[in-house]
Amino acid sequence: MKLVTRAGWGAAPSRYDLAYIASTHGTKIHYEGAYVPKSLAAPGAHGSCAGHVRDIQASHLANRVENYSDIAYSAMVCPHGTVYEGRGLHRQTGANGDQLLNRAHYAVCAMLGNSGLVVPTDAMLDGLVDAIGWLRNGGGAGKEVLGHRDGYATACPGDPLYAWVQAGAKRPDGTAPQGGTSTPVPSSGGIARYQVVINGLSYGYGAQGPHVAEVGKALVKAGYGKHYQVGPDENWTDADTKNFSDFQRSLGFTGTAPHQDADGVPGPVSLQRLLGHLPGKTVKAYGMLPFPGRSAFVLGKSNPAVVTLDNGLIRKGYARHHAGAKYQPGSLFTTYTRDNVRDFQRATPALAGDADGYPGPLTWQLLLS
Known part of the structure; x- marks a missing residue:
């Protein structure tokens, strides 16, 4: 252990x-x-x-x-x-x-x-x-x-x-603590075939409903519909997964195998970026997505959550550090991102005592609220 x-x-x-x-x-x-x-x-x-x-x-x-x-x-x-x-x-x-x-x-x-x-x-x-x-x-x-x-x-x-x-809460090799076996999530030919629930609505292979058609139509409108043979409808198929994977990669996600970041199954960040809102029972504003964890903000590394962070910095007016003509949203956490976050932290009394430029849960909440 x-x-x-x-x-x-x-x-x-x-x-x-x-x-x-x-x-x-x-x-x-x-x-x-x-x-x-x-x-x-x-x-x-x-x-x-x-x-x-x-x-x-x-x-x-x-x-x-x-x-x-x-x-x-x-x-x-x-x-x-x-x-x-x-x-x-x-x-x-x-x-x-x-x-x-x-x-x-x-x-x-x-x-x-x-x-x-x-x-x-x-x-x-x-x-x-x-x-x-x-x-x-x-x-x-x-x-x-x-x-x-x-x-x-x-x-x-x-x-x-x-x-x-x-099934018994067993180890993958079938031992202890009590009977049963674990149940794998099926996939086909390297295509992700599992579902997630966002605001009470299911997405991924086999999901059904008007919200599925909304995603398909948005993918086509954004230029990511090449895998449809007929067109999007209310049933999530492998074509939806492939098209959504193409869209995820355009945002900077990587990894197309099942359960990787660009496998074609939506997360709240990519779904929000596609639709401009999150459908469902408790629609959340773009900036109020759950804190993704400190591992999303590593200097020199990319994560889609950085785009959310950048939009919050720009909206709040903390974007004076940049390399080009102006600060632009992107998935890479750069020294400019860190310096802009530090400016926001220093200007916010609840954060000023630990203004290191790296977002934590409170920085995320106050910046994006």
């Missing part, structure tokens, strides 16, 4: 003492329920995972509606299989829905989202089983392994991970 303690990932102190629990019925599995960049699962991206956990803790501590005392989860597991201690052993979780549910089970969160990175890696499944065993051996967790949605009305932990829970 690869375990990183709270001290190891740089946890902030709890706001107040965490409630002690001697044992639980078992463990519930969660996901983040927001956009998680697929790049977090890249082999060289593990150095960003501790910062990702710090971002989640910071967002929980800032949530005065839920009034969390700390990061809500007992542990988190990254795509590389490392377990990060959250509230830890013998501490009541804050993630399962209410006090009764929180006392009954620990909560382990996989670093998966409802878009972007949505399918667990084999290493992550190993790490989840490690976390369950850690809670059993050291924290008195019982044998139950359930999903967050078991007992609480939520989509968490997402369909791919919930299928794994229902």
Whole structure:
């Protein structure tokens, strides 16, 4: 088991003492329920995972509606299989829905989202089983392994991970902690065939509805419709996936294999860029997309979230650093981007004390609100 303690990932102190629990019925599995960049699962991206956990803790501590005392989860597991201690052993979780549910089970969160990175890696499944065993051996967790949605009305932990829970929460090699096998997501000929949910609407192979036709028509209008033989309709087919992949690559996304950034399955950033809005139950303004994590903002590297950041800088009037005639939105995080972010941070009282030019959750929220 690869375990990183709270001290190891740089946890902030709890706001107040965490409630002690001697044992639980078992463990519930969660996901983040927001956009998680697929790049977090890249082999060289593990150095960003501790910062990702710090971002989640910071967002929980800032949530005065839920009034969390700390990061809500007992542990988190990254795509590389490392377990990060959250509230830890013998501490009541804050993630399962209410006090009764929180006392009954620990909560382990996989670093998966409802878009972007949505399918667990084999290493992550190993790490989840490690976390369950850690809670059993050291924290008195019982044998139950359930999903967050078991007992609480939520989509968490997402369909791919919930299928794994229902099939027995096994390692990829079929061992422990209890029976069943994991369920792979099908693909065909290298074409992505899975779905994501954005604002309550499904996108990807097999999705249906007027929102699917809207995407197809927008792709044709933008010049990315060459794979249609007849034309777009309300059924998402491989042609939609191929056309959307072409559009994603035009934005600077890379990787066309299933579950890579340009695989043709929309995320909120690319969908917003295509349509100019996000259809669904809770339409969000472009700038209010979820914080993509610090790994999206690495000097000299590209990420589509940088385009969102640049638009916010320009809209707020922090664009004086540039190489050409004026500052232009782009996917590359440059020294000019960092200097413009630093200007915004210095001018914002809540950020001025740590004006390093690299966006965190609060910078993202205040700049793009």
